[in-house]
Amino acid sequence: MDRTLRRTKEFIVEGLIFLSGITSILFVVLIFVFLLKEGLSLFKEYPAGQFLFGTGWYPISEPPRFGIVPLVCGSLIVTVGAIMIAVPVSVAAALYISELAPVKIKDFLKAGIEMLAAIPSVVLGFIGMVTLVPFVRSFFHIPTGLTALSGSIMLAFMAMPTIITIAEDAINAVPKPYKEGALALGATRWQMMYKIVLVAASPGIIAAIMLGIGRVIGETMAVMMITGNSAVIPHSFLQPVRTMTATIASEMGETVYGSEHYFALFALGIVLFIITFIINFIADLFLHRKKI
Amino acid sequence: MVTAKISCKKLNAWFGKVHSVRSLDLDIRPHEIFGIIGPANSGKTTFLRTLNRMNDLDLHFRMDGEVLLDGQNIYADMTAEALRSKVGMVFAMPMPLPMSVFDNVAYGPRMHGMRDRKKLAEIVERSLQEAFLWEEVKDRLGMSGMKLSGGQQQRLCIARTLALSPDVILFDEPCSGLDPISTAKVEEAMLILKKEYTIILVTNNIKQAARVSGRTAFFLMGELIELDATEKIFTAPKDKRTEDYILGRFG
Numbered sequence: 072m073d074r075t076l077r078r079t080k081e082f083i084v085e086g087l088i089f090l091s092g093i094t095s096i097l098f099v100v101l102i103f104v105f106l107l108k109e110g111l112s113l114f115k116e117y118p119a120g121q122f123l124f125g126t127g128w129y130p131i132s133e134p135p136r137f138g139i140v141p142l143v144c145g146s147l148i149v150t151v152g153a154i155m156i157a158v159p160v161s162v163a164a165a166l167y168i169s170e171l172a173p174v175k176i177k178d179f180l181k182a183g184i185e186m187l188a189a190i191p192s193v194v195l196g197f198i199g200m201v202t203l204v205p206f207v208r209s210f211f212h213i214p215t216g217l218t219a220l221s222g223s224i225m226l227a228f229m230a231m232p233t234i235i236t237i238a239e240d241a242i243n244a245v246p247k248p249y250k251e252g253a254l255a256l257g258a259t260r261w262q263m264m265y266k267i268v269l270v271a272a273s274p275g276i277i278a279a280i281m282l283g284i285g286r287v288i289g290e291t292m293a294v295m296m297i298t299g300n301s302a303v304i305p306h307s308f309l310q311p312v313r314t315m316t317a318t319i320a321s322e323m324g325e326t327v328y329g330s331e332h333y334f335a336l337f338a339l340g341i342v343l344f345i346i347t348f349i350i351n352f353i354a355d356l357f358l359h360r361k362k363i
Numbered sequence: 364m365v366t367a368k369i370s371c372k373k374l375n376a377w378f379g380k381v382h383s384v385r386s387l388d389l390d391i392r393p394h395e396i397f398g399i400i401g402p403a404n405s406g407k408t409t410f411l412r413t414l415n416r417m418n419d420l421d422l423h424f425r426m427d428g429e430v431l432l433d434g435q436n437i438y439a440d441m442t443a444e445a446l447r448s449k450v451g452m453v454f455a456m457p458m459p460l461p462m463s464v465f466d467n468v469a470y471g472p473r474m475h476g477m478r479d480r481k482k483l484a485e486i487v488e489r490s491l492q493e494a495f496l497w498e499e500v501k502d503r504l505g506m507s508g509m510k511l512s513g514g515q516q517q518r519l520c521i522a523r524t525l526a527l528s529p530d531v532i533l534f535d536e537p538c539s540g541l542d543p544i545s546t547a548k549v550e551e552a553m554l555i556l557k558k559e560y561t562i563i564l565v566t567n568n569i570k571q572a573a574r575v576s577g578r579t580a581f582f583l584m585g586e587l588i589e590l591d592a593t594e595k596i597f598t599a600p601k602d603k604r605t606e607d608y609i610l611g612r613f614g
Contacts, residue, residue, distance in 0.1 A: 173422075248458035252520070255417060256471040256527060257448030266474070271461050 103344065110341040113137070113334035122338060128302040128313075130322065130332045137335040139342065141304045145219070145312035146288055146343075148305050149298060152223025153230055153287045158280055160227070161234035162269075165276075168235070169242040170264055188232035196293035199225040204297055213309050217299030220308040225293050230283035237282060241275020242268055274357045281354035285347050291316040315343050367431075368393040368531060368561045369414060374428035376409050376585075378421065383409040385585040387428070391531075396553060396562045398576025398593065400569055402608065406585035407565045411533050414563065415450040416443045432531070448475060451524035455536040457517035459508030464491075464500050467508040467519055471527040486526050493559075494522035495552045514545025521552060525560075532556065534564045538571065550575050569609060573597050581605045 125138020208216030299311025326333040367390035376384035491497040496518040538546040
C-alpha cells in the first residue's frame with residue numbers, strides 16, 4: 072500500500088517535470104501553428120506568387136497589394152549594413168578582450184558590453200533619432216536622415232554585445248598549445264592571433280555573426296523609429312526603408328481582424344520566422360560542429 | 364674549454380612570490396645534448412622556458428641575471444621573435460597546428476617571409492627527414508596534422524621547429540605522452556640532430572637522460588645541485604640528494 076503510494080508520487084513528480092520540460096517546445100509549436108493558420112489564410116484570396124515576388128506593398132489601396140519584396144529588401148539592407156559595421160568592431164573587441172587586455176581592463180570592458188546589451192531598444196532608437204538622424208542628414212546633405220544607414224548604425228550597437236560575447240568564448244576556447252606553438256616558432260602576437268587564433272576560432276566566430284544577424288533582423292522598435300518607414304525597394308543606404316518587423320508592428324494596430332491585410336501581416340510573420348529559424352539553425356550547426 | 368653556446372649568469376626567476384629558479388650559473392656547449400632531471404616543481408621547465416622567453420607571456424613572471432646566446436643577452440640584445448626562431452622548442456604535449464602536415468612545417472618559414480614554393484617544399488622535406496617522419500607522411504602531406512598518431516605528431520612538432528634552422532632546440536619532456544616505440548624514434552632523432560644543433564632536454568624519465576644526454580644536470584627546488592658528464596651522474600654522483608633521486612628514494 073505504502074509502496075504504491077510512493078510510486079504514484081514518483082509518477083506525478085516525473086510527469087510534472089516532463090511537462091515543464093516540453094513547455095517551451097510546445098509554445099514554439101503552438102506559435103508556429105497559429106502563425107501558419109492565420110498567415111496561410113491570406114492565400115485563399117491572394118496569390119502566393121504576388122505575395123512573395125510582388126514589388127509593391129500597398130495594403131490600403133484598392134485593390135490592395137501585398138508584395139513583400141520591398142520589405143524583405145529593407146530588412147536585408149539594414150541587416151547587411153549593421154553586420155558590416157558590427158562584425159569587424161566586435162571581432163577586434165573580442166580579440167582584444169581575450170588576448171591583449173590586462174585583467175582590470177578586461178573586467179571593465181566586459182561589464183560595459185553587458186550594459187550595452189541591457190539598453191532597451193526603444194532608448195537606443197530614441198537616442199539615434201535625436202543624434203544620429205540629424206547628423207546623417209547634414210553630413211550627406213540629404214532631405215532626411217531617416218535612412219537605412221542610420222538604422223544599420225544603431226542596430227550594429229545592438230548586435231555587438233551578442234557577437235563580442237560569443238566570439239570571445241570561441242577565442243578563449245582555442246587551446247593554449249596552439250598559441251604557444253606558434254609563438255615558439257617566432258610568430259609575433261599579431262601573427263599568432265591572425266593566423267592561428269582566428270582560424271581555430273572561426274566556427275565559433277561564424278556562429279556569433281549568425282546570432283548577431285538573427286538579433287538584428289528581428290529587431291523592431293529602433294528600426295521603426297529611425298529608418299523612415301517607406302516601403303520602397305531601396306537603391307542605396309541613404310534612402311528610407313521599411314523592414315518586415317516594422318511593418319508588422321506599425322500596421323497590426325490598424326487592421327481589421329480577419330481582413331486580408333490582417334492575414335498578410337501574419338504571412339509576413341511566417342517569412343520572418345523562417346528566416347530567423349534558418350539563421351539560428353546555421354549558427355547552431357557551427358557552434359556544435361565537431362572539433363577538427 | 365669550448366666556448367659556451369648558452370651561458371647563464373646568476374639567473375633567478377619568480378612566478379609571483381614563488382622563487383622557481385635560484386641563482387643559476389651554467390654553460391651549455393655547442394652540439395651537446397644537455398639533460399636536465401629533477402622532481403616536479405624543481406624549476407626545470409621554468410628554466411627551459413626562460414631560454415626562449417616563453418615565460419614572458421606570464422604576467423607574474425619576473426627574472427634577473429643574464430642569459431647569453433653566442434655572447435648576446437637574449438633579454439636585451441634581441442626581440443623575443445628573433446630569439447625564438449633561433450631557439451626552437453618542442454613541448455610535452457604534441458599539438459600540431461590545425462592545418463595540413465605540409466603547412467605545419469611550412470608555417471615558420473612562411474611567417475618569416477619565405478614565399479618561394481620550391482624552396483618551401485625543400486625545407487619541408489628536409490625537416491621531415493631530419494625528424495624521421497618523411498617516409499611515413501610523404502604521400503599525405505595534405506592531410507591534417509591532427510590526424511597523425513601521437514608519436515608522429517611529436518615528430519611533426521620537431522620538424523616544424525627544424526624548418527626554421529634554429530641553433531638550439533629545447534625539448535620539454537618530449538616523450539611524456541608517447542609509447543616506448545615512439546619514444547625510441549624521438550630519441551634516435553635527437554642523437555642525430557645533435558650534430559647540427561645544440562639540444563637541451565628536460566625529462567622526467569631518468570633513463571632517457573641516461574640514454575641520450577652527454578651531460579646531465581640535477582635540479583631540486585629551483586637549485587642546480589649537480590652537473591656532470593652523464594656517466595658520472597648516474598654511476599658516481601657526488602651529492603647525496605642526486606643519488607637518492609636517481610635511485611628513486613624520493614621525487
